[in-house]
Amino acid sequence: MMSLALHYVANLLLILCLVTSIIQSRFLFKIQNYNLFSISQISAIQFLSILVSFFILIFLFITSDFNFDLVYFHSHSEKPIIYKLSGVWGNHEGSMLLWILILVLFNFLFSLSKSSSQKFKEITVAVQSLMIFGFVLFLLLLSNPFNINNENFNDGLGLNPILQDPLLAIHPPILYIGYVGFSLIFSLSITGLLTSEVDRKWATIAKPWVFAAWSFLTAGIALGSYWAYYELGWGGYWFWDPVENASLMPWLSATALIHCVVVLQRRNTMQSWTMVLAILTFSLSLAGTFLVRSGVLNSVHTFASDPGRGLFILIFLFIILSSSFLLFALKSEKINKPSLHNISSRNTGIMVNNWLLISILSVVFLGTMYPLATDLIYNQSLTVGPQYYAISITPIIILFLFFMILSPQLSWGESKLLKILSEMRYILISCLTITFLTTLYFDLFNFTEILIIFLSLILIISSLSSGLNFKSTKVIVKSNFGQSIAHAGFGIFMLAVVSNAVYSQETIYDAKVGSKLQLDEYIFDFKNIEQEEKDNFNSIKAYLSLFKNGKNLGEFSPEIRFYSDPPTITSETSIIHQLFSDVYVVMNVPQNQESISLRLHIKPFMNILWLGVIMIILGGIITAILNRKKYEENAIN
Amino acid sequence: MTDTVKKRLIKFLVSLIIFGIAILIIVYNLRDNIVYFYSPSEIIENNQTGSQIVRLGGLVESESVVSDGDSIFHFNITDGQEQISVKYQGILPNLFAEEKGVVVEGIYMNDGRFIANKVLAKHDENYMPPEVIKSLKETGKWQE
Numbered sequence: 001m002m003s004l005a006l007h008y009v010a011n012l013l014l015i016l017c018l019v020t021s022i023i024q025s026r027f028l029f030k031i032q033n034y035n036l037f038s039i040s041q042i043s044a045i046q047f048l049s050i051l052v053s054f055f056i057l058i059f060l061f062i063t064s065d066f067n068f069d070l071v072y073f074h075s076h077s078e079k080p081i082i083y084k085l086s087g088v089w090g091n092h093e094g095s096m097l098l099w100i101l102i103l104v105l106f107n108f109l110f111s112l113s114k115s116s117s118q119k120f121k122e123i124t125v126a127v128q129s130l131m132i133f134g135f136v137l138f139l140l141l142l143s144n145p146f147n148i149n150n151e152n153f154n155d156g157l158g159l160n161p162i163l164q165d166p167l168l169a170i171h172p173p174i175l176y177i178g179y180v181g182f183s184l185i186f187s188l189s190i191t192g193l194l195t196s197e198v199d200r201k202w203a204t205i206a207k208p209w210v211f212a213a214w215s216f217l218t219a220g221i222a223l224g225s226y227w228a229y230y231e232l233g234w235g236g237y238w239f240w241d242p243v244e245n246a247s248l249m250p251w252l253s254a255t256a257l258i259h260c261v262v263v264l265q266r267r268n269t270m271q272s273w274t275m276v277l278a279i280l281t282f283s284l285s286l287a288g289t290f291l292v293r294s295g296v297l298n299s300v301h302t303f304a305s306d307p308g309r310g311l312f313i314l315i316f317l318f319i320i321l322s323s324s325f326l327l328f329a330l331k332s333e334k335i336n337k338p339s340l341h342n343i344s345s346r347n348t349g350i351m352v353n354n355w356l357l358i359s360i361l362s363v364v365f366l367g368t369m370y371p372l373a374t375d376l377i378y379n380q381s382l383t384v385g386p387q388y389y390a391i392s393i394t395p396i397i398i399l400f401l402f403f404m405i406l407s408p409q410l411s412w413g414e415s416k417l418l419k420i421l422s423e424m425r426y427i428l429i430s431c432l433t434i435t436f437l438t439t440l441y442f443d444l445f446n447f448t449e450i451l452i453i454f455l456s457l458i459l460i461i462s463s464l465s466s467g468l469n470f471k472s473t474k475v476i477v478k479s480n481f482g483q484s485i486a487h488a489g490f491g492i493f494m495l496a497v498v499s500n501a502v503y504s505q506e507t508i509y510d511a512k513v514g515s516k517l518q519l520d521e522y523i524f525d526f527k528n529i530e531q532e533e534k535d536n537f538n539s540i541k542a543y544l545s546l547f548k549n550g551k552n553l554g555e556f557s558p559e560i561r562f563y564s565d566p567p568t569i570t571s572e573t574s575i576i577h578q579l580f581s582d583v584y585v586v587m588n589v590p591q592n593q594e595s596i597s598l599r600l601h602i603k604p605f606m607n608i609l610w611l612g613v614i615m616i617i618l619g620g621i622i623t624a625i626l627n628r629k630k631y632e633e634n635a636i637n
Numbered sequence: 638m639t640d641t642v643k644k645r646l647i648k649f650l651v652s653l654i655i656f657g658i659a660i661l662i663i664v665y666n667l668r669d670n671i672v673y674f675y676s677p678s679e680i681i682e683n684n685q686t687g688s689q690i691v692r693l694g695g696l697v698e699s700e701s702v703v704s705d706g707d708s709i710f711h712f713n714i715t716d717g718q719e720q721i722s723v724k725y726q727g728i729l730p731n732l733f734a735e736e737k738g739v740v741v742e743g744i745y746m747n748d749g750r751f752i753a754n755k756v757l758a759k760h761d762e763n764y765m766p767p768e769v770i771k772s773l774k775e776t777g778k779w780q781e
Contacts, residue, residue: 359659362659362660362663363663366660366663366664366667367667370667370671371671380673380674381673381674381771382671382672382673382674383671383672383674383692384667384670384671384672385670385671385672385690387670388666388667388669388670388671391666391670392662392663392666392667508708508726508727508728509708510707510708560731569731570731571731586728588708588728588729589729589731597708597728599727599728
């Protein structure tokens with residue numbers, strides 16, 4: 001009874017959202033005579049209808065109502081409550097609803113904001129509502145989370161232990177806020193094109209949203225990478241896997257976009273390119289979420305199992321891409337202002353790095369699509385090795401670092417390269433010395449690695465010193481603080497990536513209890529092995545102590561868990577984090593009684609790597625928040 | 638042709654050429670780094686021996702897994718028609734089991750053995766690598 005009632009309520013709420021979306025899109029069709037409610041009131045209804053239906057879905061998962069297909073297939077009564085909750089978006093239908101929830105949330109927030117004119121706001125909300133209409137229709141017809149069955153199932157099927165992880169519970173919502181944030185940027189761009197108002201004002205409206213979306217996207221990707229690092233136990237943090245690449249591609253284009261928005265705000269130029277990037281970023285975000293979720297990227301064959309959904313997304317993508325680029329072609333003449341910048345201005349530097357980002361994007365795109373193409377055309381399965389990405393991207397990154405150092409030193413007008421060089425002489429000399437000493441100390445011989453380390457060091461120091469003003473007694477934070485934190489973070493990140501690649505070590509031992517294992521300067525004292533019975537699994541745990549130069553650095557307890565329902569084996573890595581190096585141990589399923597296989601890893605600079613990533617995210621957030629003040633300051637000059 | 642149109646045309650052509658060269662370099666590099674996937678029948682048919690790294694996928698033959706200590710494992714991969722004996726030193730993934738799908742990466746030797754340096758694992762106990770499904774379908778061993 002209850003289930004049936006909830007089924008109807010939820011579906012009615014979705015239909016309510018459809019209706020409000022139609023009402024909201026009226027501004028696109030010049031129907032203005034409906035004034036019963038204001039835009040923000042209707043947006044509020046739109047938002048609430050989805051929010052309540054999302055809460056209903058959460059309620060169904062928490063109360064384990066197996067009359068609903070989705071709960072039956074993806075949940076289980078014995079799951080801990082937090083994983084019942086994350087089970088809501090751990091499947092296709094639920095994640096679609098979450099996606100739509102964020103879409104209406106952004107629409108609602110924008111309808112409340114006061115930064116834009118009434119007309120501009122009306123059209124933006126209309127465009128956004130048109131998209132909401134499309135997605136809610138898709139949800140209702142092809143991917144309804146509220147379908148019920150007539151069986152009386154006692155328990156659900158979804159108890160996959162590997163997916164029961166706190167990081168995996170928050171990773172999708174964060175990533176989605178990033179992806180969906182770009183839907184608003186897309187709507188803003190369409191509005192800008194329609195009204196031919198792509199100018200400094202437009203950039204000022206768009207800037208906080210685009211930086212916020214970018215920060216969330218960065219954080220989402222980083223969380224996924226961190227999960228892979230400690231859960232998969234392969235010692236890496238990035239595998240150039242198609243699913244990872246699908247999230248990296250919108251990030252690369254979004255990174256180019258945030259810089260263009262800044263240029264547009266400061267110099268009122270690069271209008272067309274900004275529009276192209278905004279459309280591209282959103283298209284890649286759409287492709288990223290849905291092609292991954294429908295399984296197209298893993299294999300062309302899974303596509304066939306779900307033809308309706310895949311086809312809908314492809315049609316939707318096609319409509320969005322073709323209509324927005326058509327609009328762009330019609331309007332690009334009107335929005336472009338003649339740009340009069342000097343070749344040695346900051347614009348040039350940013351433009352060059354835009355092209356470099358797009359080059360990396362092309363490398364990733366080709367590497368991801370090539371296997372799909374050969375499978376479709378030649379029926380030949382193949383994989384692209386990680387070597388391809390390393391070889392193709394390294395030279396681009398070196399150029400990228402160079403221009404990342406140079407551009408902020410250039411002024412927006414004309415600048416003299418010699419003067420910049422002489423201003424930077426202390427930084428250059430000190431970085432050269434540090435690089436030289438590290439090279440000697442660590443026996444580095446590879447020129448590429450030395451060059452990247454050198455450039456990263458300059459980037460870190462020059463970025464930090466440009467964001468802070470050192471007066472004799474106090475430190476003043478300048479308005480470009482966000483940028484300087486993010487750029488320094490990228491330098492730190494690159495430094496860690498290179499050193500990690502060079503100095504990582506791993507080895508495998510067939511170890512007996514009582515033996516001492518060695519890797520580099522570390523001694524692993526294998527003390528004991530224990531079997532334990534837990535609530536829903538049995539485990540085998542190994543205990544090891546880590547020593548370096550006779551000093552005890554900590555205890556390892558890697559574990560293998562045997563779940564019975566469904567029969568699954570998972571291994572828990574055990575990591576000791578030190579300031580400059582992670583040491584970690586993975587254990588194998590025991591094949592015989594006497595010994596056990598252990599894999600030992602030394603991963604240097606992992607903490608530094610995550611520190612760099614956190615600084616990049618922080619820089620984005622700071623810039624999103626500081627935006628308004630900065631615009632007012634700049635409006636004067 | 639007006640001056641602005643001419644300028645634009647030149648700009649367009651130059652960027653097209655640069656872009657084309659970049660794509661050529663990337664694709665050239667790509668071809669050097671692809672790893673082909675074969676089923677046991679295909680690898681025997683193509684006689685893909687030598688130094689090139691390839692992937693081999695199929696089912697782990699039942700009662701074929703032997704361990705001789707020091708984390709060295711021997712097992713057979715089959716697609717129902719042919720089987721290849723695989724040698725691997727390292728840690729087997731948790732989901733590795735007899736009569737389950739597996740993909741290994743390594744070198745196919747002249748003597749017909751396969752020396753693997755990687756055994757690939759996926760997250761789900763029901764997961765079957767799509768390439769393996771495809772090759773099993775081709776030999777008629779696939780059951781829905």
